[in-house]
Amino acid sequence: MNQNAQRTQTIKPFNAVIFGGDGDLAIRKIYPALFHRYVAKQINCEFNIYAITRSNKTQTEFNVVLKSSIEKTIDYDLDRGKIDEFLGLIKLVTIQDHTEANYEALKIELNKTPGFQVIFYLSTPAAAFGEISNMLKKCDLIDAKSKVVLEKPLGFSLASSKEIHAKINQAFTENQIYRIDHYLGKETVQNLMVLRFANHLFEHSWSSEDIESVQITVAESLGIEKRAEYYDHSGALLDMVQNHFLQLLCLIAMEPPAKLEADFVRNEKLKVLNALRLFNEKSVVRETVKGQYTRGQVYDNQVPSYLEDINKYESGTETFVAIKAFIDNWRWKNTPFYLRTGKRMKKRYSEIVINFKSVKHNLFPSQGDIPGNKLIMRLQPEERIELVQMTKLPGPGGYRYLPISLKLDYMDSFLERLPEAYERLIIDVLRGEQTLFMRQDELEAAWTWIESITENWKKTKMKNVLYEAGSWGPGDSIMEKNHVWAKTQQNADH
Numbered sequence: 490m491n492q493n494a495q496r497t498q499t500i501k502p503f504n505a506v507i508f509g510g511d512g513d514l515a516i517r518k519i520y521p522a523l524f525h526r527y528v529a530k531q532i533n534c535e536f537n538i539y540a541i542t543r544s545n546k547t548q549t550e551f552n553v554v555l556k557s558s559i560e561k562t563i564d565y566d567l568d569r570g571k572i573d574e575f576l577g578l579i580k581l582v583t584i585q586d587h588t589e590a591n592y593e594a595l596k597i598e599l600n601k602t603p604g605f606q607v608i609f610y611l612s613t614p615a616a617a618f619g620e621i622s623n624m625l626k627k628c629d630l631i632d633a634k635s636k637v638v639l640e641k642p643l644g645f646s647l648a649s650s651k652e653i654h655a656k657i658n659q660a661f662t663e664n665q666i667y668r669i670d671h672y673l674g675k676e677t678v679q680n681l682m683v684l685r686f687a688n689h690l691f692e693h694s695w696s697s698e699d700i701e702s703v704q705i706t707v708a709e710s711l712g713i714e715k716r717a718e719y720y721d722h723s724g725a726l727l728d729m730v731q732n733h734f735l736q737l738l739c740l741i742a743m744e745p746p747a748k749l750e751a752d753f754v755r756n757e758k759l760k761v762l763n764a765l766r767l768f769n770e771k772s773v774v775r776e777t778v779k780g781q782y783t784r785g786q787v788y789d790n791q792v793p794s795y796l797e798d799i800n801k802y803e804s805g806t807e808t809f810v811a812i813k814a815f816i817d818n819w820r821w822k823n824t825p826f827y828l829r830t831g832k833r834m835k836k837r838y839s840e841i842v843i844n845f846k847s848v849k850h851n852l853f854p855s856q857g858d859i860p861g862n863k864l865i866m867r868l869q870p871e872e873r874i875e876l877v878q879m880t881k882l883p884g885p886g887g888y889r890y891l892p893i894s895l896k897l898d899y900m901d902s903f904l905e906r907l908p909e910a911y912e913r914l915i916i917d918v919l920r921g922e923q924t925l926f927m928r929q930d931e932l933e934a935a936w937t938w939i940e941s942i943t944e945n946w947k948k949t950k951m952k953n954v955l956y957e958a959g960s961w962g963p964g965d966s967i968m969e970k971n972h973v974w975a976k977t978q979q980n981a982d983h
Contacts, residue, residue, distance in 0.1 A: 500919045502535040502605045506595065508621055509612035510540025510581070511551055513715070514640065518671075519612060520555055521562045522911035524575050528567060531916060535605070538579040539598060548581045555579070565906055587620040592628045599630060606634040608918060615643055619656025626660040638667045638918055641732050642723060646943075647936035654929055667918050668927040672733040673740075674910030677872045681740045681841075682749075684864075684874070691864070692745070694845065697824040701861055704827045704842040705737050707868075708834040708961075710787050713808075717799045724806040726779075729830040731939045735762065736927070737841065738826060742816055751923035755931060762934035766815040773945035778954060778963055780809035782833040785958030792833060792958045807953055808832040809962045812942070833958035839868040853888050860892060872907070873898045 505523065507515050526532045540551065559572050582598065584591045599607060609625060611618055618639065625631050637657070644650030657666065672678060685692055694700070707729055713720040720728060739758035746753040768777070781804075783794045795808050809831035816826065843864040851859055863877040873896055880893040917925055927935075945951075954963035 500532055500534050500916070502602070503608055503919060504599055504602060504605050505536065505538045505608045505610060506541060506599075507538065507610045507612060508541045508584075508617070511542045511544060511546055511554075512612055514612050515540070515610075516555055516558045518909075518911045519610065519915070520579070521559050522909060522915050524559050524572070525562070525908065526912050526916055527575055528571050532919070535602075536578065537598075537602065537605075539582050539595060540579055541582050541584050541595070543583070543585050545583070546581065551581050552576050552579075562909075587617075587624045589624065589628055592624050592630070596628050596630060606636070606919075607632075608636050608638065610638040610640075612640050615639075615641075615653050618653055622657045622660035631660055635661070636665050636667060636918060636921075637661050638669055640669060642719075642727065643668060643932060644936070645723060645727060647933060647940055650932060650936055654932075663929060664923070666926075666929075667923065668932065669914055670732050670736050670925075670927065671910040671914065672868075673736055673925040674912070674914040675868050675872070676907055677866050677868045677874065678737065678740065679913075680874065681866070684866075686745055696820045697822055699845055700824055701844045701846045702825045702827060703738075703741060704829070704844070705734055705741075705840075706842075707733065707830040707839040708837060709830070709832050710834055710837040712782075712792065712795070712798050712833050712958075721799050721801070721804055721806045724779075725808055725810045725830050725832065726939065726942060730810060730812065730828060731935055732927075734828050734830070735935045735938070738814070738828070739931075741841065741843075742821055742826070744820070749924070751926075752928075754924050755928045759928070759931050759934060760818070761816060762931060762938065764816045764818040764821075765938045766817050767938060767941040768945050769941075770945050770949050773942060774949055774951065776813040777942060777946075777951075778809075778811040779807035779946070779951060780831065780956045780963040781806070781953040782808050782831075782958045783955050785833065785960065787833060787835070787959040794958070795832070805953065809954075809956060811962070829962070831956075831962045835959055835961050837870065841866040841868070853890070856888065856890060863892075865894075871898070 507519060509515055520538075523532070523538065542551075556572055556576060559575075560569070580598065582595050584595065599605075607630070609621075611621060613621070622637070637660075639657070644653050685695060736758075739761045742761045743754075743757035744760065746757050766772075781795050784797070785792060795806070796802065796804060799806075810829070812828040814826040814828060815821070815823065845862040845864070847859050847861040853859065859879060862879075863875070865875040865877065867873045867875075875894040875896050877892045877894050879890045882889040882891060914925060917923075956963045
């Protein structure tokens with residue numbers, strides 16, 4: 490079935506079983522996503538939601554917390570009675586240990602609706618994925634219509650990822666598995682496909698022939714919040730680059746798929762991951778930077794250092810990473826892809842910048858060098874797309890020009906509410922559309938490239954460069970060395 494037909498397909502009755510059902514992610518993202526699609530009548534079939542918890546929380550206590558969370562996400566006119574109506578479709582189920590006896594209550598509930606497709610959403614640490622999958626299989630709760638959604642991180646190395654998947658694969662087939670990455674559900678990211686493949690202007694010039702470099706930036710003003718244990722084990726590289734960045738890079742760099750269907754798209758993404766140039770001891774020192782934030786000021790507030798945030802005297806975990814990556818294929822040979830992310834930065838923003846080459850001959854030498862055009866895709870906040878072009882200044886005095894942006898601002902251009910990323914991705918799960926979800930071979934290829942960095946960091950004993958919280962990161966970042974940092978910083982400040 491092609492994607493257009495898939496997207497108009499009616500959602501069939503379902504049961505959503507959410508493990509970690511009273512956890513932070515479920516409360517902040519998963520339930521609100523289901524709620525907004527429910528009130529938009531996109532989910533217009535029978536369904537039940539089972540929130541799996543290990544605590545002794547009552548249904549009333551759970552509903553109070555969830556109602557407050559959902560109310561915070563409503564920025565349009567809505568009958569608040571809809572929230573209570575939605576809460577009536579959620580039932581709390583306690584499973585404290587992974588035994589057949591403890592799964593009996595869930596089995597009784599699911600047996601009430603034979604024929605419903607069941608979505609198992611594992612919003613738990615990945616260490617529990619195998620046990621949960623094993624018990625679901627033992628209790629005969631999985632059939633051909635079942636699906637499982639996996640939240641990251643899917644391991645901390647290639648070996649651990651393979652170990653986790655070996656257990657999951659004993660219960661679920663690959664076409665039942667949905668590895669979720671919320672960045673792929675963002676509206677601007679979705680528009681990457683349309684910009685590239687529905688506009689001859691861009692696709693014709695989308696290669697090293699016309700593009701000087703590509704930048705992907707995710708700057709976060711927040712620290713690690715309540716994720717100290719997880720973050721100190723992963724760091725910026727595994728938390729952000731291994732999943733979000735590499736998926737964005739694949740969408741930017743991949744060849745046009747023969748069809749807009751899941752495996753055709755994922756086959757092209759896999760080719761990009763396999764073409765990424767691996768790092769060695771020399772290149773990892775030359776083309777990567779890792780850093781860690783110290784005390785500083787963010788938005789006029791004094792904030793502690795990373796070591797104070799995790800309550801340790803020392804840690805080698807990086808909170809900032811910059812990478813100069815290359816894709817060794819015909820389209821992108823010798824075009825640098827600059828990847829940069831950091832915690833406690835000056836401002837929160839995420840964007841992709843395509844830096845086009847300058848014109849081959851300058852007709853206006855008196856004005857100096859002509860900068861290349863830029864295509865800027867702001868992912869958050871204030872989603873927008875800008876095309877920066879040279880434009881003559883009005884008035885006499887010869888050809889004086891400045892770079893001026895043509896802007897598509899999503900908030901100004903589209904009056905209707907823009908769905909959150911989780912809303913789109915969960916609807917795709919319900920419809921059986923896997924295009925925006927990673928396949929296992931993609932994940933393993935990503936880990937192979939990431940480990941060429943981590944292993945060579947260890948071999949070279951690479952140290953963190955300290956940077957002050959509230960700054961734009963280490964002063965000797967790879968971006969600054971290659972003269973692209975200042976331009977990006979100026980754009981972010983505006």
